[in-house]
Amino acid sequence: MRYDVAVVGAGLAGLQCAQLLGGNGLRVVLVDRKASVAAPVQTTGIFVRKTWEDFPLPDEQLGPGIRDVVLYSPSRRAIALRAKQDEFRIGRMGWLYLYLLEQCARAHVEWMPETRVIRCDARGLFTSRGRVDARFVVGADGARSLIAQQLGLDRNRELLVGIEEVVPPISRERVLHCFLDPELAPGYIAWLANDGEEAHLGVAGYRIGWDPAKALRAFRHTLPFPIGRAIEHRGGWIPVNGVLRNIANARGLVIGDAAGAVSPLTAGGLDGALRLTALAADVITSYLDRGDADVLREYSGARFHARFMARRWMRRAIRAVATPRLAEVAFTMLRTPPLRALAEHVFFSRGGSFPDVSVSAARSSRPAAAPAPSA
Ligand SMILES: Cc1cc2nc3c(=O)[nH]c(=O)nc-3n(C[C@H](O)[C@H](O)[C@H](O)COP(=O)(O)OP(=O)(O)OC[C@H]3O[C@@H](n4cnc5c(N)ncnc54)[C@H](O)[C@@H]3O)c2cc1C
Secondary structure, eight states: OEEEEEEEOOSHHHHHHHHHHHHTTOOEEEEOSSSBTTBSOOOOOEEEHHHHHHSOOOGGGBOOOBOEEEEEOTTOOEEEEEOSSOOEEEBOHHHHHHHHHHHHHHTTOEEEOSOOEEEEETTEEEETTEEEEEEEEEEOOOTTOHHHHHHTOOOOOOEEEEEEEEEOOSSSOOEEEEEOOTTTSTTSOEEEEEOSSOEEEEEEEOOTTOOHHHHHHHHHHHOSSOOOOOSEEEEEEEEOSOSOSOOEETTEEEOGGGGTOSOTTTOOOHHHHHHHHHHHHHHHHHHHHHOOGGGGGGSOTHHHHHHHHHHHHHHHHHHHOOSHHHHHHHHHHHTSHHHHHHHHHHHHOGGGSSOOOOHHHHHTSSOOOOOOOOO
8 A cells, every 4th residue: 555645753743744634634653652642741831812713622621721920930929821712621631642643533544553664765664563655754753853854854852851740730829830941841841731630740841960850859849838649750841942944855754843833932842833733734635636845935934033043032032031139030920011011922922822824724625525334
């Protein structure tokens, strides 16, 4: 069997891409080294309002809305921010991935779990289970993408590492607590996201000279409230260089973290994974229909570079805050009205995540194929 498209990686980007391409009538295979899409999960799964407003995510797999954010300095001075409406919802990611896999099955996508891709060439993939022939390859294989390397595309250079524990809720309050503390989380934040049903306790930072597991243990012990035992451990790499420039060629393209579709400032990648994937599915469908390589020019990271400029500068500023003393100074500045307004903008504005791309064009590229009868 020769597929039209082999999608490598069944995270949010790969699942969404396979579903859209299958819905467009292409023969699609979705390959992942994991045995189940539901485990292990790497992400906290905090979705921003813009994402759940623009994409049809199942409501029951998103936790209760959160509109309160509290920022803390290393000495635990606090700034409380409150949005007018719910701005964040924590996805029940294992369930959400299973839901998307079911949508893929309805779009006739073939699912190949426990299949590690070893390399790819002009014929398609070479995997731990043998060859998979495909006209086009999509790399949705995460921050350190093998497919990007195999296709000769750009690769992420600036990465954070993040780890977290899912723990029982600390209270019924729905709050995102963010700790700006370069000793706990150099270059990023430590977080406690509590939606009243579950809580996530995590740290992320630049790896050099920093031990994330030790930092997470230290973070747990500094908190003034008791934290229950971990129900689940998560973690992974987070690219923060912004979307890469060269992300497509005649053999394939990359999406999601593999394309650097993550905000360099907030390190959120779920919105970018869905948004860039919608464009990718549109471009792939036209390319395979018409065989015209010019179509691939639409899918260039250079289109988004200007939109990432300010976020990349803010990332540099955060990285420069390397000592607790500097963090205290930065925190004092955050209390001034203009910087407080900037913080509110970063956390609560619709424009704060990934640039809008031609989602509507992607949705209307071809009529969806009739769903398969469910088994
Ligand atoms: C600790 C942590 C917390 C985060 N929290 C948030 C958050 O709250 N909100 C937010 O917006 N973003 C968050 N992010 C970022 C977000 O999780 C990612 O941007 C997003 O999940 C990327 O999805 P993806 O589909 O591109 O990649 P992934 O979810 O990484 O999926 C890649 C898939 O490829 C598979 N794969 C890799 N290599 C191969 C191979 N050779 N062969 C076969 N399969 C392969 C993997 O098994 C995996 O299933 C967080 C990241 C981390 C690490």
